[in-house]
Amino acid sequence: MDEIVKQSLVKWPNVPSCTGWLLLDRRGNWRMRDEAAQASGAAGVAIRHEALLGFINRNYEVDERGQWFFQNGPQRVYVELGYTPWVVRLSVDVDSALALHDQGGGGFEPAAVFVDEDGGILFADRAQPARIAVLHDHDLEIFSDHATLADHDGSLSGEFHWNAQLALPLQGIRRDDVAARFGFVASPAALA
Known part of the structure; x- marks a missing residue:
């Protein structure tokens, strides 16, 4: 996990997590899912920004319940999985x-x-x-x-x-x- 992310967790420990906004699809693409994509069950828009992809991959972890997430600063963004983590x-x-x-x-x-x-x-x-x-x-x-x-x-x-x-x-x-x-x-x- 990035040091800046660890520091943000200390500074803001109680930021609510979110679900449904990030998907790892069957081909390994990270996808952003806005409210319309979530409501329709669509995969969402593929993320192409290399720095953002690197940030997501470095801060991708699993919790004690087996739920995979991206730690986005102080906010935990739970990941929908197209198949496997x-x-x-x-x-x-x-x-x-x-x-x-x-x-x-x-x-x-x-x-x-x-x-x-x-x-x-x-x-x-x-x-x-x-x-x-x-x-x-x-x-x-x-x-x-x-x-x-x-x-x-x-x-x-x-x-x-x-x-x-x-x-x-x-x-x-x-x-x-x-x-x-x-x-x-x-x-x-x-x-x-």
Whole structure:
């Protein structure tokens, strides 16, 4: 968390939090949701300002209830999640090594791979508790190039080959079970 944010929390400790105004979409875009977007259920406008994106990513945390938030100075802005609290991009470098990076640019070392009923790929990392991230859909081809996949009765199975050192079996998971299994709240506004 930025030092200036910590100082503002000391100076103004009782600023009310807000919900519904910030969304992390399924592709890792931060979106502002005005009252009209919230009322209509729209995703909102993508934030493109690099300095603001950096500020959000540096001050993105989770509370004791599993609700993710952006600490905007003294105000806690709870985040609506399009799917998971993290969205990762998969890339291959010039030496053919795979890398995963979250929406803030941080590294993500996979410990497990899941596939949901819609074919969405999710990675859990080695942290305790494990962070869960959905793979950006633009990277599904890279994923399939490094996986041995099979389709059994409409469900995907197989394994993902992480840098020739680790074969991670694909585990099935229902999309509706992801939040409970990994301990996060997708819509803090619903709890407000």
